[in-house]
Structure formats: structure tokens, C-alpha cells
Amino acid sequence: MGPVLAGVLQLLALIAALALAHKPLGTYMAKVYTSDKHWRVEKWIYKGIGANPDTEMRWPAYLRGVLAFSAVGVLFLYLLQRLQGVLPGSLGFASIDPDQAFNTAASFVSNTNWQSYYGEQAMGHVVQTAGLAVQNFVSAAVGMAVAVALVRGFARSRTGGLGNFWADLVRGVVRVLVPIAVVGALVLVACGVIQNFSGIHEVGQFMGGTQQWNGGAVASQEAIKELGTNGGGYFNANSAHPFENPTPFSNLFEIFLILLIPFSITRTFGIMVGSVKQGYAILATMATIWVGFAALMMWTEFAHHGPAFEAAGGATEGKEVRFGIGASSIFAVSTTLTSTGAVDSFHSSFTGLGGGITLLGMMLGEIAPGGVGSGLYGMLIMAVIAVFIAGLMVGRTPEYLGKKIGSREIKLAACYILITPALVLVFTAFAMALPTPANSMTNSGAHGFSEILYAYTSGANNNGSAFAGLNADTQWFNTTIGLAMLLGRFLPMVFVLALAGSLAEQKPVPATAGTLRTDKPLYAGLLVGTIIIITGLTYFPALALGPLAEGLA
Numbered sequence: 001m002g003p004v005l006a007g008v009l010q011l012l013a014l015i016a017a018l019a020l021a022h023k024p025l026g027t028y029m030a031k032v033y034t035s036d037k038h039w040r041v042e043k044w045i046y047k048g049i050g051a052n053p054d055t056e057m058r059w060p061a062y063l064r065g066v067l068a069f070s071a072v073g074v075l076f077l078y079l080l081q082r083l084q085g086v087l088p089g090s091l092g093f094a095s096i097d098p099d100q101a102f103n104t105a106a107s108f109v110s111n112t113n114w115q116s117y118y119g120e121q122a123m124g125h126v127v128q129t130a131g132l133a134v135q136n137f138v139s140a141a142v143g144m145a146v147a148v149a150l151v152r153g154f155a156r157s158r159t160g161g162l163g164n165f166w167a168d169l170v171r172g173v174v175r176v177l178v179p180i181a182v183v184g185a186l187v188l189v190a191c192g193v194i195q196n197f198s199g200i201h202e203v204g205q206f207m208g209g210t211q212q213w214n215g216g217a218v219a220s221q222e223a224i225k226e227l228g229t230n231g232g233g234y235f236n237a238n239s240a241h242p243f244e245n246p247t248p249f250s251n252l253f254e255i256f257l258i259l260l261i262p263f264s265i266t267r268t269f270g271i272m273v274g275s276v277k278q279g280y281a282i283l284a285t286m287a288t289i290w291v292g293f294a295a296l297m298m299w300t301e302f303a304h305h306g307p308a309f310e311a312a313g314g315a316t317e318g319k320e321v322r323f324g325i326g327a328s329s330i331f332a333v334s335t336t337l338t339s340t341g342a343v344d345s346f347h348s349s350f351t352g353l354g355g356g357i358t359l360l361g362m363m364l365g366e367i368a369p370g371g372v373g374s375g376l377y378g379m380l381i382m383a384v385i386a387v388f389i390a391g392l393m394v395g396r397t398p399e400y401l402g403k404k405i406g407s408r409e410i411k412l413a414a415c416y417i418l419i420t421p422a423l424v425l426v427f428t429a430f431a432m433a434l435p436t437p438a439n440s441m442t443n444s445g446a447h448g449f450s451e452i453l454y455a456y457t458s459g460a461n462n463n464g465s466a467f468a469g470l471n472a473d474t475q476w477f478n479t480t481i482g483l484a485m486l487l488g489r490f491l492p493m494v495f496v497l498a499l500a501g502s503l504a505e506q507k508p509v510p511a512t513a514g515t516l517r518t519d520k521p522l523y524a525g526l527l528v529g530t531i532i533i534i535t536g537l538t539y540f541p542a543l544a545l546g547p548l549a550e551g552l553a
Contacts, residue, residue, distance in 0.1 A: 007326015318349020
């Protein structure tokens with residue numbers, strides 16, 4: 001079997017597995033977020049945090065819950081890292097420096113999981129398990145809660161209530177993430193992923209010295225790392241490390257976990273708004289972009305010209321030989337079109353155009369299918385923009401799911417789509433203009449610019465993957481990328497929840513003969529075009545200076 005055919009078959013197997021899981025998981029999550037009953041363990045949690053899960057929250061109260069919970073998470077994780085040197089189970093590692101501790105706390109609480117450190121050489125068992133792994137669960141649940149609040153905004157009318165943040169948070173963790181993560185961890189252990197609390201072991205000689213590896217609860221963290229679209233690796237090599245991802249099957253299974261909830265939650269959306277067809281339209285849009293990007297990536301990596309590429313059968317540099325070009329291409333596209341950030345190959349070693357595809361995937365807003373929760377609400381914002389454009393073309397007041405898209409709604413949607421590009425481009429401009437940040441680049445020219453652009457694109461879009469080649473463990477990058485991650489995560493949530501509150505207060509508008517059908521292929525095509533055009537107009541100059549210049553050279 002040739003490598004191209006192997007990659008295509010893996011892509012088809014992945015599509016089949018996701019199709020089988022879509023209906024049952026999407027339906028189950030709809031029941032989770034619409035149920036009026038609380039499990040006993042959930043009642044204990046509510047009592048412990050002093051929350052009343054039956055209180056309806058308007059959007060400002062819901063937002064305050066999101067921000068307060070996340071702020072406490074940042075503070076707790078920061079202190080845990082600063083105190084690591086005196087904690088048991090630290091494996092002898094020192095406390096983390098202030099700037100890196102801030103960066104890591106901001107990273108994991110914002111569901112970005114950007115890492116400017118070597119995990120196996122910096123973080124002990126306590127920080128990894130009680131700090132980072134816990135945030136992998138709760139940060140994902142926060143994104144799901146915000147998405148569900150926006151869906152309620154479309155589904156409800158003449159009310160400002162969007163549900164209860166604490167109930168949505170707890171249910172997302174207890175009923176969705178934990179059960180699937182447990183099953184996923186067992187599968188990974190069966191594949192050979194390690195799961196222990198062992199110390200540091202000497203495993204032999206390496207370039208004249210002793211090579212050391214430490215164990216850890218890797219399988220359990222790996223499962224939620226992918227399922228929650230987090231991405232932070234237990235080891236520096238991330239999913240290219242055999243302790244995290246030992247076999248081609250485990251590699252494909254990890255991609256499946258990455259895409260599972262973001263694709264399935266479109267059915268949850270359809271059920272909650274009372275039209276499964278609306279969910280299928282969003283799903284079709286996401287799937288079209290994802291499959292298109294995967295095919296384009298495999299083409300660029302297999303068919304790149306040059307004697308070395310042709311002799312090797314493709315661009316093999318930076319690819320893990322256990323997985324090959326096809327699986328590495330699918331993983332790279334899946335991780336950058338979601339907010340995962342896990343990698344099983346070095347994106348810096350992809351071809352110039354291949355690296356540009358990973359960048360473009362994040363620049364789309366990571367909405368195809370996007371992160372857990374964040375992908376859905378990002379796509380729904382784009383859906384609002386698309387119906388507004390359609391309304392302008394036909395001279396009719398735009399409507400979506402029975403709600404009018406007026407000036408207030410379109411302003412909130414516009415702020416959402418502008419905030420992340422502003423963060424990316426402004427921080428990149430400063431980093432290129434100032435003398436010190438540029439010293440962290442391994443490469444010069446277009447590729448070096450891509451390293452900087454990729455870092456801030458990854459941070460502001462809450463992806464977390466790295467282009468490699470950039471020394472990001474400096475006070476400048478730890479601080480500025482940390483700020484980009486926090487602002488890129490929580491400022492958009494302000495606009496999402498404000499939009500949800502505005503929609504929930506409206507009375508439904510009956511459909512007429514002139515109403516744009518948003519559950520048809522025509523609208524899905526319009527939505528795909530809107531996403532590509534908005535991203536292209538926003539980022540094309542920056543892409544032209546980096547990956548396009550390199551790829552066309």
C-alpha cells in the first residue's frame with residue numbers, strides 16, 4: 001500500500017467513525033444541557049461552591065461567573081507553579097519563574113495550552129495532575145457552557161435568561177468530559193501510553209551522557225488533552241513522543257478525540273433550537289472546510305517538487321516515521337482547525353504552503369470544527385455575518401433562526417471577528433519592530449516572520465501549537481503571548497454572551513416566502529465563502545510576507 005493511499009484510507013476511516021458518533025453524542029449532550037434534574041455528585045459540588053444551579057442568569061451575570069471562575073483558576077495555577085519546589089511529588093524540579101508561571105497559567109485556563117517549557121524537565125506530578133490536567137477539564141467545560149448559552153439565546157424569546165453558568169460548567173465536566181475521557185484513557189493505555197507516578201529513570205547513554213525519562217499520569221492527561229481540544233503535552237515532543245502516542249492506531253484515535261465533540265455539538269445545537277437541519281447546515285460547513293484543508297495539506301506535502309522530496313516520496317522532514325506524511329497532515333489540519341494545539345510533527349518543517357495551511361486554519365477562527373464549544377459559537381457568529389451579507393444583497397432585514405439581526409447584533413458580531421486579528425497583528429508588529437524579540441528567531445526572512453506570526457496566531461486564537469524554531473521562553477514572549485491568550489479567550493466571550501442576551505430578549509419572527517433558508521446547501525456555501533473572504537481580507541498581507549513568500553520562492 002502506497003503512502004498516499006494509506007493517508008486517504010485513514011481520512012475515510014476517521015470520517016466514518018465521526019459519523020457514527022455524531023448522532024448519539026450530539027443527542028446526549030442536548031439532554032445534558034436541557035435536563036432539569038441534578039445528579040447527586042453535582043449537588044455536592046453545588047453545595048461546596050455555594051451555587052444555586054436553578055437560578056436563571058442574564059448575560060452579565062453569566063459573564064461574571066465565567067470571568068470569576070477563570071480568574072480563580074489563573075491564580076491557583078500560578079501559585080501552584082510558584083510553590084512547586086516545596087511541594088511533594090515535584091520530582092526535584094524547582095519552582096517556575098514568575099513570567100513563565102503566568103504564561104502557563106494563562107495558557108491552560110484559556111484552553112490554549114501553549115507551552116514555553118519542557119514538560120518532562122520542568123513540571124512535577126502535582127502540577128501536571130492537580131493543576132494542568134484539572135484545567136484541561138474545566139477550561140473545556142467553560143467553552144461548552146458559553147456555546148450553550150448562545151444557543152439558548154437563539155432558542156428562547158422574550159426573556160433575558162441564558163441558563164446557569166455553574167450548572168452548565170459542572171454538567172459539562174461530570175456528564176460529558178469525564179466519562180468519555182475515562183474510556184479514552186483506557187484505550188490509550190491499551191495502545192501503550194504510560195500511566196504511573198514513577199520518578200526519573202536513567203535509560204541509557206545518549207551522546208556521551210546519561211539519558212533520563214520520568215513517568216507520569218500521561219494516558220489520563222492525553223485523553224482530556226485531545227477530547228477537550230486543549231493540546232498541552234506531558235512531554236515536550238507532545239503527540240510525537242512514544243509515551244504519549246505510540247502507534248498509528250493511537251494517532252488516529254487521538255485525532256478522533258480532537259474532532260469528536262466539536263462535530264457532534266452541531267447536533268446538540270440543532271436539537272436545542274428545534275431544527276436538526278440547522279445543525280446539519282453548520283456541520284456541513286465545518287466538514288467542507290476540514291476535508292478541503294486535509295486534502296490540500298496532503299497534496300502540498302506529497303507532491304512538493306524537488307529531487308529530495310521526490311526521492312523520499314514527499315516532504316518527510318519533521319514527520320514522525322511511525323505515522324507518515326498522510327497521518328501527520330490530517331493531524332496538523334485537525335489540530336489547527338480546532339483549538340487543540342497538539343502536534344505529532346513539527347509544523348515548521350512542513351513545506352512553505354503546508355505551514356501556511358496550518359496558519360490559515362487558526363486564522364479562520366478555529367471554527368471548522370473549532371474548539372470544544374468555542375468552535376460552535378465562532379461558527380454561529382459567522383452565520384450571523386453571512387445572513388447579514390445576504391440581507392444586504394436582497395435589500396431585506398436579515399433574520400437567523402427566527403431572530404432579526406439588527407444593528408446591535410451585527411456590531412457585537414463585528415467586534416467578535418475583529419478582536420482576535422487585532423491582537424495577532426498588533427503583537428506581531430511590535431515583536432518584529434523591537435530588537436529583542438527578533439533575537440528569538442532561529443530563521444531569518446519569510447520563515448522567521450512566520451515563526452513570530454504563528455506564535456501570536458496560536459496564542460490569540462487559543463490554539464497552543466508552536467511552529468518550532470522560536471525561543472518563546474523569554475520575558476517578552478511569556479508576557480505578551482500570555483496577554484494575547486487571555487484577551488483572545490475572554491474578550492470574544494463578552495461579545496458572544498452579549499449577543500446571546502440580545503437575541504433571547506427578542507420575540508420570534510415568523511418565516512415568510514422571503515426568508516433566507518439557512519438549512520439549505522446554498523446557505524452553507526454562502527457561509528463557507530463568507531469565512532474564507534473575511535479571513536483572506538484580514539490576514540492576506542501578513543500571509544504574503546510569511547508562508548506565501550516562502551512557498552512561492
